[in-house]
Amino acid sequence: MLTVNNLAKIYGSSCSHCLELTGPAHKSNVCPRCGSVVACANISFQVDKGEIFGLVGESGSGKSTLVRCLYFDEEATGGEARLAPYQDGRVNMLAVSAQQKRFIRNHLMGMVYQYPHLGLKMYFSCGGNIAEKLLDAGFRHVGRMRERAAELLQRTEVPPGRMDDLPATFSGGMQQRVQIAKALANSPPLLLLDEVTTGLDVSVQARVLDLIRSLQQEMQLAVVVVSHDLGVIRLLSGRTAVMKNGQMVEVGLTDQILEDPQQPYTQLLVSSQL
Amino acid sequence: MAKILNVVNLSKIFTIHILGGKVITGCREVGFSLGAGEFLGITGPSGSGKTSVLKCVYRTYLPSGGEINYISAARGAVDLAKATDQEVLYLRSGEIGYVSQFLRVIPRVAALDVVAEGLLRRGRELAEARALAGEYLARLGIPGDLWDAYPATFSGGEQQRVNIARALITRPRLLLLDEPTASLDSRAKMTVVEMLWELKAAGTAMIGIFHDLETMRKLVDHTIAMNGGRCLSLTGR
Known part of the structure; x- marks a missing residue:
């Protein structure tokens, strides 16, 4: 479904030494020559239809930058990403026009951010927020949009009676569920989740995880889950990549990463778990 | 053979x-x-x-x-x-199935759904999967009023039976x-x-x-x- 090859994101002027002088071997993602920050480098992976792929790593390891590049929130510095339903996966979507990127984003991807205010307009009704995504995806009929919004809110367990309320008045867990409803509005084949349960209390966290998993199974979505919480990754993803200093240090089956980590950093990460 | x-x-x-x-x-x-x-x-x-x-x-x-x-x-x-x-x-x-020593599942998912999960992944209908999950749980002696409860709250033996049902049901x-x-x-x-x-x-x-x-x-x-x-x-x- 999604194939990423050699994706890189560098903040700063960047020089020809940036990639070779940063990464886990150098314990830094700041280039000592030019001071640029290499947020992601040499990132390659694949996610199949119906598969959940996990990305773990400490703060600053580049996980969020990676999904933001895939969702075009940030412009990748280099590399390729192909999405099977876009031009049969023959075209590198990182290099297409802004208009095409908008099309991909509106029709083929959904994104849920850690902070609901990044994904939702807080002073726009909940239904309005979902309608925004539906409009982008080409819906025009108001009645049909309300119907779809109600359907999505019901699916994500937000009382449909609150469709016309403002997300600003909702609890964190409920805002997150509205965000998920919005992300799924266009029935995207690829869903990106950036630390979606971080900051939710545990009872709500379990509900949101269960919701994500059942929706994923039902819709056969390909999902990329970013989390620094190994517990979340263990429950959701089949395969997992571990990131450090902007690079992937290890990729494997999630249970293998957790029980038989190969790389020193992964061993440290896993053995630090509470 | x-x-x-x-x-x-x-x-x-x-x-x-x-x-x-x-x-x-x-x-x-x-x-x-x-x-x-x-x-x-x-x-x-x-x-x-x-x-x-x-x-x-x-x-x-x-x-x-x-x-x-x-x-x-x-x-x-x-x-x-x-x-x-x-x-x-x-x-x-x-x-390939695996029965581990301990049950580890998503919290707040009912025992019946934990057991039915493997069938759903294989594309079986929800109602049918749940019915079969119930049969397995009943056979293993998990009383019906626990089926919609969360396995995390079960005793060690009950959890292990859920674990076994979950692996065997997919044959x-x-x-x-x-x-x-x-x-x-x-x-x-x-x-x-x-x-x-x-x-x-x-x-x-x-x-x-x-x-x-x-x-x-x-x-x-x-x-x-x-x-x-x-x-x-x-x-x-």
Whole structure:
């Protein structure tokens, strides 16, 4: 479904030494020559239809930058990403026009951010927020949009009676569920989740995880889950990549990463778990 | 009988980098083969490498050497020691099951849905999957009023029965069992033995680790005894 090859994101002027002088071997993602920050480098992976792929790593390891590049929130510095339903996966979507990127984003991807205010307009009704995504995806009929919004809110367990309320008045867990409803509005084949349960209390966290998993199974979505919480990754993803200093240090089956980590950093990460 | 699993010279060595590269042996040069409907028991003291063998076959551990040749119904011969992660996931979802010592599931999912999950993944209808899950739970003696409760709140024995139901319901071709009856009372143990017998008769090949040799004797065709990571002997029943 999604194939990423050699994706890189560098903040700063960047020089020809940036990639070779940063990464886990150098314990830094700041280039000592030019001071640029290499947020992601040499990132390659694949996610199949119906598969959940996990990305773990400490703060600053580049996980969020990676999904933001895939969702075009940030412009990748280099590399390729192909999405099977876009031009049969023959075209590198990182290099297409802004208009095409908008099309991909509106029709083929959904994104849920850690902070609901990044994904939702807080002073726009909940239904309005979902309608925004539906409009982008080409819906025009108001009645049909309300119907779809109600359907999505019901699916994500937000009382449909609150469709016309403002997300600003909702609890964190409920805002997150509205965000998920919005992300799924266009029935995207690829869903990106950036630390979606971080900051939710545990009872709500379990509900949101269960919701994500059942929706994923039902819709056969390909999902990329970013989390620094190994517990979340263990429950959701089949395969997992571990990131450090902007690079992937290890990729494997999630249970293998957790029980038989190969790389020193992964061993440290896993053995630090509470 | 047609062999479906052939393990040759399997070794698992752990290198613990955070302890200065300390090397720990899981198992060394283990070999055995298994036909459809055959049950292999592994015995040995704690730390002798039994679970390492099982986890290598399931690929929770990455083998350090050797081959794990599995004849898949869908994919033909696959060396599980070298198969890609996606291939392993595919086989796990359709052919290879694992009963762990402890149940670990998403919190706040009802017992019935925990058991039905594997069927849903195989594309069965929700109502049908739930009905069958209920049958398995009932048979294992989990009372109906617990079906919509969360397994995290269950007793050890009840959790283990949910764990067993969850793995058996998919009727895998190869089933790996890590002390499946450890925390069960004798009646539940009998039921589990019965259910394993039925699967075995239908052609499921199994590898099981038991401390309870009594229960094991009722099921196994062959036994390997392990000590210090090595396979000491291979015996028929």
